[in-house]
Amino acid sequence: MPVPITLDFLLCQGDFRLEMHERVEARVVALFGPSGSGKTSVLESIAGLRSLERGEIRIGSRTLYDSGAGVDVPSHRRKVGYVPQDLTLFPHMNVKRNILYGARSDRDGGSAEGLEQILSLLELHPFLDRRVSDLSGGERQRVAMARALTTAPSVLLLDEPLTALDRGLRARVLPYLKRIRDELATPMVYVSHDEAEVRALADWVVELDGGRTIRSGPALTPSAGP
Amino acid sequence: MTGDALAIAWRTVSLASLATLVMLPPGIALAWIFARRQFPGRAMLETLVSLPLVMPPVATGLMLIWVFGRRGPLGGPLSQLGIDVMFTWRAVVLAGAVMGLPLLVRAARAGFEQVDRRYEEIAGTLGASPRRVFLTISLPLAKRGVLAGALLGFSRALGEFGATIMVAGALPSTRTIAVAIYSYTETGQEAAATTMLAVSASIAFGALLLSNRFASSA
Numbered sequence: 001m002p003v004p005i006t007l008d009f010l011l012c013q014g015d016f017r018l019e020m021h022e023r024v025e026a027r028v029v030a031l032f033g034p035s036g037s038g039k040t041s042v043l044e045s046i047a048g049l050r051s052l053e054r055g056e057i058r059i060g061s062r063t064l065y066d067s068g069a070g071v072d073v074p075s076h077r078r079k080v081g082y083v084p085q086d087l088t089l090f091p092h093m094n095v096k097r098n099i100l101y102g103a104r105s106d107r108d109g110g111s112a113e114g115l116e117q118i119l120s121l122l123e124l125h126p127f128l129d130r131r132v133s134d135l136s137g138g139e140r141q142r143v144a145m146a147r148a149l150t151t152a153p154s155v156l157l158l159d160e161p162l163t164a165l166d167r168g169l170r171a172r173v174l175p176y177l178k179r180i181r182d183e184l185a186t187p188m189v190y191v192s193h194d195e196a197e198v199r200a201l202a203d204w205v206v207e208l209d210g211g212r213t214i215r216s217g218p219a220l221t222p223s224a225g226p
Numbered sequence: 227m228t229g230d231a232l233a234i235a236w237r238t239v240s241l242a243s244l245a246t247l248v249m250l251p252p253g254i255a256l257a258w259i260f261a262r263r264q265f266p267g268r269a270m271l272e273t274l275v276s277l278p279l280v281m282p283p284v285a286t287g288l289m290l291i292w293v294f295g296r297r298g299p300l301g302g303p304l305s306q307l308g309i310d311v312m313f314t315w316r317a318v319v320l321a322g323a324v325m326g327l328p329l330l331v332r333a334a335r336a337g338f339e340q341v342d343r344r345y346e347e348i349a350g351t352l353g354a355s356p357r358r359v360f361l362t363i364s365l366p367l368a369k370r371g372v373l374a375g376a377l378l379g380f381s382r383a384l385g386e387f388g389a390t391i392m393v394a395g396a397l398p399s400t401r402t403i404a405v406a407i408y409s410y411t412e413t414g415q416e417a418a419a420t421t422m423l424a425v426s427a428s429i430a431f432g433a434l435l436l437s438n439r440f441a442s443s444a
Contacts, residue, residue: 048350049347049351074350075351076350076354076355076356077353080351081351081352082351086344088344088348090345090363101352101362102352147352148352151352
């Protein structure tokens, strides 16, 4: 089910200026564009890790930020599942404790069944007792996704989740993302600079360059931006 | 070792341990604040905390007498509650905690500064409140710095003399190793002084060795 997503805001950081004016209904919004175009900044703005100048961020019926109404939900109450490009798995916890970190802090949303479904979906059962430093790139990626998913997020924010993986691993992780999209019905904002990946996953694409939207439209037939 | 020396060594180690426990909560809080927060008056607070490092310990002791003496702003109310601080074991703990605090804060602060903020941010996005982020991410990741600081603070409390003799005197009930070495030497009991010296050196050596281990692998 497509979800209404509003990303309409201004972020100023030093000389960098990022402007978004998106109001779309989608399951997966892909942010596409070269390095430094502001893709990660969009994700971190949604996650509440950047201070915005003004605007609105809404996911479904939840308002995360609305400068007009004085709403700026703190990061820990936004219910976003953010998987940063560097993954940032907690080094002092094993795989299980990493994954459960978000589940524990979300007493109303997480359930044992939900957790079981996520672990099965990402085939993580064999790794639960491992140290995160002993995992391969693809395994780390799946742990980071599971950790974000166990918070029962209202949106999943993925920052180039396949870029660090080799071709074989990409081919194995991409189906997981499709299953998350189709089976868990969690909307995603997905950052990538790989067009094939975007085509495989997203139903809406926003192309950024230098902090501005240069195109915005359905994934298969990109159209001119509004 | 005589019974007297054993009793003094035991008293010193237990009171220094207690002083370490007393300095840990404010020490960890101050270390985290200095590593993570900017606020007006921060430089003043940092200087104040470090003051016992550079002031003569007897001067620190005198300040403690002003504050915790029976007519002091804290000692007065405590005395009315029936808690006397000066010239009791509590004064030994107090002197050790105040003198050890700056060392704890410095090492623990370095520990917190080494924690990548990214972990704290991501823990926040996973729904952890700032308090939970501190307890489950910042503190465990800064653990080695905090432990190294606690051992340094403990070592400082263990050898504390100047402030201790001001606030606790050299009474049989408050006498620590450092104070005993001074008293024995003053009264010509050289063998006893030498025994206390050996005990003091062994304990301090062990504590420092552990502290360096924690610091180097932090």
